[in-house]
Structure formats: C-alpha cells, structure tokens
Amino acid sequence: MVKRLMFEKPLGMRDTLPFFYNQKSKARQQLSNAILSFGYSFMDTPIMEYHETVGKVSATLDQQLFKLLDQQGHTLVLRPDMTAPIARVAASQLKDAEFPLRLAYEGPVFRAQQTEGGKPAQFEQVGTELIGDHSSYGDAEVIALLVESLKQTGLDDFVITVGHIGYVKAFFTDLLGDDEDTIEYLLNYLYRKNYVGYREAVKELSVPNDKKDALLQLLALKGGEEIFESSRSLARNQACMQAVNELKQLYRLLEQYEVEKYIHFDLNLISHMDYYTGILFEGYAPNLGALLCNGGRYDTLLPSFQLSASATGFAIHLERLVEALNEQESDDGRIGVIVDDDSYGKGLKEAKHYREAGQAVLLQHVDQIPDLQAFKAELSETIDLTKGGGERDE
Numbered sequence: 001m002v003k004r005l006m007f008e009k010p011l012g013m014r015d016t017l018p019f020f021y022n023q024k025s026k027a028r029q030q031l032s033n034a035i036l037s038f039g040y041s042f043m044d045t046p047i048m049e050y051h052e053t054v055g056k057v058s059a060t061l062d063q064q065l066f067k068l069l070d071q072q073g074h075t076l077v078l079r080p081d082m083t084a085p086i087a088r089v090a091a092s093q094l095k096d097a098e099f100p101l102r103l104a105y106e107g108p109v110f111r112a113q114q115t116e117g118g119k120p121a122q123f124e125q126v127g128t129e130l131i132g133d134h135s136s137y138g139d140a141e142v143i144a145l146l147v148e149s150l151k152q153t154g155l156d157d158f159v160i161t162v163g164h165i166g167y168v169k170a171f172f173t174d175l176l177g178d179d180e181d182t183i184e185y186l187l188n189y190l191y192r193k194n195y196v197g198y199r200e201a202v203k204e205l206s207v208p209n210d211k212k213d214a215l216l217q218l219l220a221l222k223g224g225e226e227i228f229e230s231s232r233s234l235a236r237n238q239a240c241m242q243a244v245n246e247l248k249q250l251y252r253l254l255e256q257y258e259v260e261k262y263i264h265f266d267l268n269l270i271s272h273m274d275y276y277t278g279i280l281f282e283g284y285a286p287n288l289g290a291l292l293c294n295g296g297r298y299d300t301l302l303p304s305f306q307l308s309a310s311a312t313g314f315a316i317h318l319e320r321l322v323e324a325l326n327e328q329e330s331d332d333g334r335i336g337v338i339v340d341d342d343s344y345g346k347g348l349k350e351a352k353h354y355r356e357a358g359q360a361v362l363l364q365h366v367d368q369i370p371d372l373q374a375f376k377a378e379l380s381e382t383i384d385l386t387k388g389g390g391e392r393d394e
Contacts, residue, residue, distance in 0.1 A: 012113040012121025022332050023322045024124070027153045028106055031126045031316060034149040038141070040104040040128050045085035047108070051075040057304045058084040059275055064111045066121075078110035083275075083313060084301065086129050091305030099132030099309065106318075120319070127295070127315035131302070134310035136246060139279045139297060140253035146283065146293060146314045147259040155325055158285040158292065160262050163269025164247055165276050165296070167231070170239035171218065175211045186215070191270040195219055221267035225251055231267055243278075250279060275301045279312070285324035292320050334360045336375070336382040340367070343385035350383060 009015070016024065032042070048068075049055060052075070055065055060080035068076050079085055082105045090101060106126045113121050128145060130138050143160060150158055168190070172183045182205065189198035202215045214234065221231050228248050235241050247265065254260050271280050271294065280296030295314030302309045335354055339347035344365070351361040362379065366386045369375045376382045 010121070012111075012119060014120065019332070020322065023325070023327055024318055027321055027325065028124075028126060028318060030153045031149045031318075031321075032104075032106065034152040035104045035126075035128055035145065038102070038145050038148075040102040040145075042104045042106065043086070043089070044105065044107060045079065045082070045089060047079055047110075048076045049079050049085055049088075051077045053305075054079065054084045054088055057087075057275075057301065059271075060111055063114070066110050066112055080111050081109050082107065082125055082127060082315065083129060083298070087131075087301050087305055087307075087311070090129075090131050090309070090311075091302060091307035095307060100138070101131040102128070103131065104128045124318040125315045126318055127313060129311055129313035131311040132309045133312070134299065136249040136253060138312050139246075139250050140257060142295065142312050142314055143250075143254060143263075143281060144257035144259050146281075146295065146316070147257075147262050149316065150283070150293070150321070153321060153325060155285065155321065158262065158283055158324070159264050160281050160283050161264045161266045161269060162247070162250070162279065162281045163266050164243040164278060165270070165280055166278050167235075167240050167243035167247075167267050168218075168270065170237055170243065171235070174236035174240070175214060176207070187270055190268050195268075219268060221265075223265060224263075225265070227265050227267065246279065271296065281314075283316075285320075288320060288324050290317075290320060292317060292324060332360075332380070334362050334379050336362045336364060336379040338364055338366050338369070338372075338375075338382060338384045338386055340365065340386040342387065347385050350385070 036042075051065070051067060055062075055067075055075070055077040058080050065080055066078040068078075070076055086103055086105065090103070094101060104127065106124065108122050108124050110122050113119050126149075128142060130142055133141075143162070147160060168187070169183075172186065176182050186198060186201060189195070189201055198219070199216060202212050205212060205215075214236070217234055221227050221234065225248075228244055228251075231244050231247075232241065235244060251260065251263070251265075254263055269280060269282065271282075275298045276296040277299040278297035281294065282291055283293035285292050293314055293316040295312070297310065297312040299310040302311055337347045337351050337354075347363055351363045354361045364375070366372070
C-alpha cells in the first residue's frame with residue numbers, strides 16, 4: 001500500500017513563500033539598521049533551552065511550551081520568547097561586562113496552540129533589551145527606538161499605547177486589600193480588553209459603592225497627557241502617585257525625542273507577560289487585528305538568574321509588521337537574461353557582469369519557459385538574447 005502524501009502542516013505552523021520571505025528580509029534589515037544606529041549589539045541564543053531555567057521563568061503558559069527530552073532525560077523547551085534566554089546570558093556569560101548592556105536579537109520563537117484560530121505557533125521577533133538602566137531615560141530610549149525602527153520600515157500609521165502595571169496593581173490593592181483572587185479576576189478582564197465583562201464583574205463585587213465607582217473610573221484613564229491629572233486624582237496611595245510621576249517624566253523625555261505623536265496612554269493596560277514591573281507598552285497598526293509589538297520594564301526577571309539588575313526592552317512581531325506594511329508590489333529586483341542555444345555563452349557573460357555589479361540575475365533558456373510574458377512580468381528587467389528577441393524590457 002502506497003503511503004498517502006500529507007500536505008497538512010503542524011498546528012500553528014505556516015510556509016513562508018518567496019514574496020513574503022523577501023518582504024520579511026527587507027523589513028528585518030531595516031529594523032536592524034535602526035537598532036544598530038542606537039548602539040545596540042545583536043546576539044543569538046539556542047532555539048532549545050532547559051525547562052528548569054528559561055522555560056519556568058518565561059511568562060508563557062506551560063501548556064504553550066513545546067517540550068522534548070534530550071538523551072540524558074532533561075526536559076527541554078523550544079524558546080517561547082527571547083527575553084528570558086537573553087536574561088540567562090546576561091546573568092552568566094555577560095555578568096562581568098560593563099553595564100548598561102544594550103543587546104538586540106532577531107529569530108523565531110515557539111508557542112504551541114491548542115486550536116486552529118489563525119494564531120502562529122512559530123513566529124519571528126526582532127527586539128532589544130536594555131539591561132542595567134533603571135531610569136526613565138532608559139524607558140524613553142527603548143520606546144523612541146521602537147518608534148524609529150517602525151518608521152524606518154516605511155510604517156507611519158501606528159500607535160504605541162503606554163501604561164504602568166504598578167499603577168493598576170497598587171490601585172486594586174488599595175481598594176480590594178489582599179483579595180488576590182478578585183484582583184486576578186479583574187486583571188484578566190483588563191488583559192483581554194473585555195471592558196463590558198469588567199464592568200459587570202465590578203458591579204457584582206461585595207464592596208462599598210464608592211469603591212465600585214473608583215474601579216469603574218479606572219476605565220476612563222486613556223488618552224494623551226491630559227490623563228495625568230485625572231489619574232493623580234484617582235490615585236489611592238503613594239505607589240499610584242509614583243507611577244503617574246514616572247509616566248509624566250517619560251512623556252517629557254519622549255517629547256524631546258519628538259515621537260510624542262505616536263504615544264497614547266492607557267492605565268488599564270495589562271500584559272500576559274507577568275514579569276513586567278513598571279512601564280509597559282503595546283503597538284498597534286490599522287487593520288492588523290493583533291499586537292504589532294510590545295515591551296516594558298522587567299526588574300524582577302534578572303534576579304531570577306541571580307543577577308541584581310533592572311531591564312527594559314521591546315519585541316516586534318516581524319510577520320505582523322510585514323502585513324501592516326501591506327506592500328503589494330511583487331518586483332524583487334531580479335534581472336532575467338533569456339537565452340537560446342546560440343546565445344547561451346553570451347548570456348553567461350552578461351549574467352556574470354551584472355552579478356559582479358551586485359545584481360541578482362536569473363539566466364533562463366527560452367525552451368524551458370512555458371509563458372514568456374508571464375515570466376517577464378515577474379522580473380524587474382529582462383534581457384532577451386534569443387533569435388527574434390534582442391530587446392531589453394524594463
């Protein structure tokens with residue numbers, strides 16, 4: 001019995017065809033150039049990490065980890081993010097390096113999907129980690145670099161939403177005390193941006209009406225710098241006040257970077273990455289339907305690797321960036337040299353000449369081209385050396 005060929009892919013995986021691959025490569029290079037211009041150094045980490053180290057400290061749910069065993073019986077995971085592996089390196093091989101460290105990365109990460117819903121199980125991230133700078137200047141640099149990186153790819157219509165996890169958590173703690181279950185319950189609604197569900201959940205709480213009103217007023221803390229005054233008025237304790245002051249300082253610095261037009265504030269912002277401790281942010285682009293990028297300050301992750309250092313950074317979802325750019329032009333810059341038996345030698349010389357000049361050249365015998373017009377349409381330029389050809393199409 002002949003085994004039937006299977007064309008299905010594992011759940012959440014997808015093929016990257018030439019056009020999309022080229023667009024990814026172009027966007028990746030543009031992002032890298034912007035990141036390098038800010039003095040960051042690129043590095044890489046293994047695709048597989050130990051579950052006991054990186055797997056456990058990453059913020060990815062355990063059921064989303066791809067696990068496998070090595071020959072010694074150790075549980076490994078395909079890296080679910082890049083931040084935790086780089087934290088491991090910073091705390092080991094780079095622990096004696098001069099701080100702050102400015103590190104950057106590009107590469108695939110893996111998160112298993114339980115159902116088919118268009119969510120990728122493998123996707124590529126490009127990002128940065130600023131390690132050892134605990135100031136607002138570090139937060140501002142990372143956000144400004146994120147804005148500049150996106151602009152370098154040609155994307156201009158996007159927004160970076162900035163929040164502060166310290167404000168939300170201190171606010172809830174003041175109103176709800178040590179009722180961690182209720183706090184987690186409400187935070188989950190905010191994370192999923194289910195504000196209708198949040199309102200209903202607040203109404204059902206067994207707390208005084210003034211506390212319910214305050215919990216509902218939290219939803220209004222969105223907008224530009226005008227929210228600072230209202231967030232200070234709603235602040236319940238010193239931790240909330242400190243968070244607002246950090247946001248104000250951040251905004252003043254972002255104004256100096258001249259990127260404030262891309263910034264929107266939202267004090268309801270919650271991330272699924274539970275290691276964030278202060279400023280956090282998410283990036284959105286029109287018609288994308290999913291996060292374009294995200295990041296923030298994570299001051300407790302590095303201590304998990306016995307390194308007392310704070311850090312902040314961002315990650316850009318490369319495939320989503322390409323979708324947001326929505327470039328329809330399929331011209332990939334290749335030159336086609338079309339030959340027959342008589343012109344083959346001349347074609348080789350012609351192709352060599354252009355390749356030495358840095359051009360991508362496709363040399364093709366005319367007998368193997370089913371549709372000459374369609375073949376030419378895929379190229380930016382063609383040189384027809386066949387009998388009856390002799391023309392140069394651009």
